[in-house]
Amino acid sequence: MSTHVKDMTSGTPWKNLLFFALPLMVGNVFQQLYTVADSVIVGQGIGVNALAALGAADWFNWMVVGLATGFTQGFSILIAQQFGGKNYESMRKTVAASYVLSLIMAIVFTVIMQLAAAPVLRFLNTPEHILGDSLSYLRVSFGGFAVVMAYNMLASVLRALGDSRTPLVAMVIAALINIGLDILFVMGFKMGVASAAAATVIAQVFSAFYCFLAIRRLKVLKLCRSDFALNGRRFGKLLFLGAPMAFQNVIISIGGMVIQSVVNKFGLLFVAGFTATNKLYGILEVAATSFGFSMTTYTGQNLGAGKLSRISRGIRSALVMAFATSELISVVMIVFGRVILRLFISGTPEEVSQVTAVAYHYLFVMSVPLFILYILHVTRSTIQGMGDTIVPMISGIVEMIMRVCVVLLLPLFFGQESVYFAEVAAWIGADVILISAYLVRMRRLKRRAAGEHKAAAI
Numbered sequence: 501m502s503t504h505v506k507d508m509t510s511g512t513p514w515k516n517l518l519f520f521a522l523p524l525m526v527g528n529v530f531q532q533l534y535t536v537a538d539s540v541i542v543g544q545g546i547g548v549n550a551l552a553a554l555g556a557a558d559w560f561n562w563m564v565v566g567l568a569t570g571f572t573q574g575f576s577i578l579i580a581q582q583f584g585g586k587n588y589e590s591m592r593k594t595v596a597a598s599y600v601l602s603l604i605m606a607i608v609f610t611v612i613m614q615l616a617a618a619p620v621l622r623f624l625n626t627p628e629h630i631l632g633d634s635l636s637y638l639r640v641s642f643g644g645f646a647v648v649m650a651y652n653m654l655a656s657v658l659r660a661l662g663d664s665r666t667p668l669v670a671m672v673i674a675a676l677i678n679i680g681l682d683i684l685f686v687m688g689f690k691m692g693v694a695s696a697a698a699a700t701v702i703a704q705v706f707s708a709f710y711c712f713l714a715i716r717r718l719k720v721l722k723l724c725r726s727d728f729a730l731n732g733r734r735f736g737k738l739l740f741l742g743a744p745m746a747f748q749n750v751i752i753s754i755g756g757m758v759i760q761s762v763v764n765k766f767g768l769l770f771v772a773g774f775t776a777t778n779k780l781y782g783i784l785e786v787a788a789t790s791f792g793f794s795m796t797t798y799t800g801q802n803l804g805a806g807k808l809s810r811i812s813r814g815i816r817s818a819l820v821m822a823f824a825t826s827e828l829i830s831v832v833m834i835v836f837g838r839v840i841l842r843l844f845i846s847g848t849p850e851e852v853s854q855v856t857a858v859a860y861h862y863l864f865v866m867s868v869p870l871f872i873l874y875i876l877h878v879t880r881s882t883i884q885g886m887g888d889t890i891v892p893m894i895s896g897i898v899e900m901i902m903r904v905c906v907v908l909l910l911p912l913f914f915g916q917e918s919v920y921f922a923e924v925a926a927w928i929g930a931d932v933i934l935i936s937a938y939l940v941r942m943r944r945l946k947r948r949a950a951g952e953h954k955a956a957a958i
Contacts, residue, residue, distance in 0.1 A: 505718065506662025508798045509584050509805040514817035517794045520664050521821075524790035527668035530675035532782040540843050541682045542696050550693050551845070552768055553633035555775025556626045559756035561641055564613050566749025568645070568652045571605060572598070574742025574889055576656035577800050581887065583661050584801030588720055595657055596727040597734045601742075602653040606646035613642040624757055625764040627771075636694035644701030651704050654711035657721070659797055666714040670707040678703035744889035748896030752926075755903035759922055762907050766916045769851060773858025774919075776841050777866070784833065784866060787825040788874045791818050792881035799885025808945055815882050815938070822874040833867040858917075865920040872927040879934040883941065891937040898933050899926040 508516045542550045575598040582591035617638045626634055655667040681699035685691045691698075715721055763774050795818050802810045833840075841859045845852050880892045902925040910918035 505720070507584075508662055508801045509807055509810070513798070513810055513814040514821070517791070517798055517814060517818050518821060520662065520797065521787070521790040521794040523664040523668040524659075524793050525787050527664070527671040528782070528786040528790055530668075530671045532786060541686050542693060546686065546693065549630055549768070550633060551775055552627070552771045553630040553693055554637065554696075555771055555778065556621065556624065556630055556634040556760065556764065557637050557641075558775065558778055559753050559760050560617070560620050560624070561638060562756065563750055563753030564609065564642060564645060565648060566753055567605070567609055567746045568649045570746030570749040571742035572602065572649070572652040572656040573796065573884070574745040575601070575653070575738050576660040577741050577796065577884060577887055577889070578738060579657060579660040580797050580800030580885070581804035584804030587804075592721060592723055592727045593729075593731070593734060594738070595721060596723050597731065597738055598653060598657070600728065601735060601738060602649050606649040609649075610642060610645045613645065614639065617642065620757075624761040627764060627768065630768075633693040636692070637697045640694045640697035640701065644697075644704065647701055647704045647708055651708035651711060654708060654715060657715060658711060659793055660800070661718070661720070662797060662801070663714075664793070666711060667707075670710040673710060674703040674707035677706055741887065741889050744893035745884065748889075748893040751893075751900045752896045755900035755922075755926065758904050759907045759919060762911065762919060769854045770858055770916065772845070773855040774862060776845060776855065776859040777862040780833070780840065780863060781866075784829060784870060785873055785877065787829065788822060788877035791822045791825075791874070792877035794818065795878055795881040796885040799882050800887075803886055806949070808942070808949055811882070811886075812942065815878065818878045818882075819875065822878050823871050826871040826874040830867045830870045833863055837863045837867070861917060862920045866923055869924050869927070872924065872931060876927050876930050876934060879931070879938050883934065883938055886941060886945070888937075888941065891933065891941075895930040895933040895937075898929040902926040902929040 506516070506520065508520070542554060575594070578594050579591055579598070582588075582594060618635055621631055621634050621638070651670070655670070658664075658666050678699050681702060682696055685695035685699055689695070763771055795815065798814050799811050802808075802814070838856060838860050841856055841863065842852070845855045845859070876895075880895060884892055903922045906922040906925045907919050910921065
């Protein structure tokens with residue numbers, strides 16, 4: 501078995517989580533370079549219109565990626581539980597079934613999203629002069645959805661087994677390739693906005709292939725033909741875990757698209773500023789998602805091993821580390837935010853000034869209460885690791901409701917800048933649901949475990 505595979509059912513919880521999360525953080529930073537590189541190179545190389553075109557496509561593109569990450573993360577929950585319980589035969593069959601489902605979804609969603617791209621952009625009130633660029637960007641991105649699905653599935657399998665280093669290396673390689681191709685296609689060959697999407701797809705091919713090679717070396721994951729035998733019950737269980745997580749990402753992105761449709765009415769410069777900050781959203785939550793992935797794997801393995809007390813200790817450690825990290829990121833963004841944002845923005849001095857003002861105000865509003873987002877990720881991922889993907893889905897619905905209510909109502913009374921508060925309102929609404937659900941679920945699990953222990957003693 502690879503030395504990167506990690507059994508998280510023993511050892512100090514905070515060390516398990518931190519050393520699992522650190523490679524993920526670095527990997528997520530490089531993953532964000534995909535987005536940041538696209539935006540910086542397109543914004544500087546083509547102009548404000550091109551940056552706005554990327555922004556108009558952002559949430560719909562995020563939704564499609566969210567389908568891939570949602571399903572594959574859901575599949576990995578069962579894999580982690582079976583790995584923690586040392587049930588390797590069932591784990592291999594689960595991995596094989598996950599591969600089959602991922603392939604089917606890649607084909608189906610590629611067709612659906614290609615058909616939906618143009619109608620969705622028009623529904624979002626995308627300005628006519630950037631509609632063509634936005635559509636071409638999405639066409640290329642959606643054409644590579646199978647690659648996105650493959651990478652996320654393979655990386656999820658590795659993370660379920662405690663290996664966060666291999667996805668890190670894969671992401672570093674992909675990010676470097678992506679940046680190089682962005683510069684070549686956009687700045688060198690002048691191929692336009694769509695070429696930035698092509699650079700990302702090509703880079704993801706390399707990241708998926710690297711993870712595939714790593715999995716092939718794991719003896720515990722040596723699959724044979726019998727592992728791929730169709731099993732409706734196993735498929736059903738995987739879909740029961742994955743579908744709510746995918747739907748959760750879809751409804752969150754629908755809320756984001758409602759925001760985008762409102763923002764698109766406020767003019768090109770406002771759209772460009774809003775887009776510039778959204779490109780930093782991933783940097784804001786880079787450590788949050790890392791701690792989240794850690795808690796999903798950690799919780800799944802320890803639940804499979806029946807070690808509930810370690811789950812409680814783990815989430816306490818994760819929350820402390822997440823809070824400290826969020827405060828550090830908040831300070832950096834508040835102090836250096838304007839400098840960072842100007843990397844995305846080009847144009848006349850007046851345009852740069854207006855776009856930067858919009859972008860920094862939005863960034864400041866999200867940075868101050870950033871710890872709320874970090875609590876959300878840690879708590880949601882812990883619940884998912886327990887095998888409950890319904891409550892996190894409900895929290896996603898609450899996020900959407902809060903976003904939509906804020907973006908549709910507040911501008912009527914407080915002006916267009918009040919849309920900045922939609923994200924923070926969504927985080928707060930989700931936290932209320934998730935924290936309450938975690939406390940209730942842990943109480944039930946401990947009560948059940950105590951009852952089983954008592955019955956065994958008798």
